[in-house]
Amino acid sequence: MRIKFKKKMPGKSWRHAFFVLNLALCILHAKFSYALTPDQIFQVQSQPRSESIIAEAYLDPARSEPILLVGGQFDRFLNEHIYIGGTIVGAISGGVGGYGLGALTLGQRWPLMPGLAIDTRLNIGGAGGGGVPAGGGLLVEPLVGFAWQCLPSIDLKVEAGFIRFLTSGYQPWVINTGIDFGFQHLFIPMTSGN
Numbered sequence: 368m369r370i371k372f373k374k375k376m377p378g379k380s381w382r383h384a385f386f387v388l389n390l391a392l393c394i395l396h397a398k399f400s401y402a403l404t405p406d407q408i409f410q411v412q413s414q415p416r417s418e419s420i421i422a423e424a425y426l427d428p429a430r431s432e433p434i435l436l437v438g439g440q441f442d443r444f445l446n447e448h449i450y451i452g453g454t455i456v457g458a459i460s461g462g463v464g465g466y467g468l469g470a471l472t473l474g475q476r477w478p479l480m481p482g483l484a485i486d487t488r489l490n491i492g493g494a495g496g497g498g499v500p501a502g503g504g505l506l507v508e509p510l511v512g513f514a515w516q517c518l519p520s521i522d523l524k525v526e527a528g529f530i531r532f533l534t535s536g537y538q539p540w541v542i543n544t545g546i547d548f549g550f551q552h553l554f555i556p557m558t559s560g561n
Contacts, residue, residue: 417440420437420439423435425539438455450476454470462497468506483516502536511526520549522546524543528543
């Protein structure tokens, strides 16, 4: 039995637009993609990467409450232990609404035993807003902690350190926790002959 509606169903035009957009994207994807040749199949390489959801707290005895931040870290491993990447976080509490941080990362994991490693990282970047005494915003943030592999591609991290704003001298202690999702990025290296 088919139900008939006298009025137009709300949202139907949005579903139609969504369908048309998906169809257009599929056609564009098919138009600009191509099959790999047998030679290219053997050139495919993988590179480990990770993306983390993090929560960070600035602990300063001069403040009545900690500054709490959430954000993400995006890392690309250069070899089995050394990685580069980026970090971006924003304040969610602590009376500093509008404060944000963006930094480049250089890090290394030091294996202790299977599934457990010491994680060291250095963030260098900028931050500001929300009344945090960041001066010009230039910062250095060294962190050290542990990464525990709880599942084959998921690590739990706990790190501690400090953040130093170079132009203002403000230096709170930092505690950082996160869930790290590891994956392999597949690519074909570019050569001069391609």
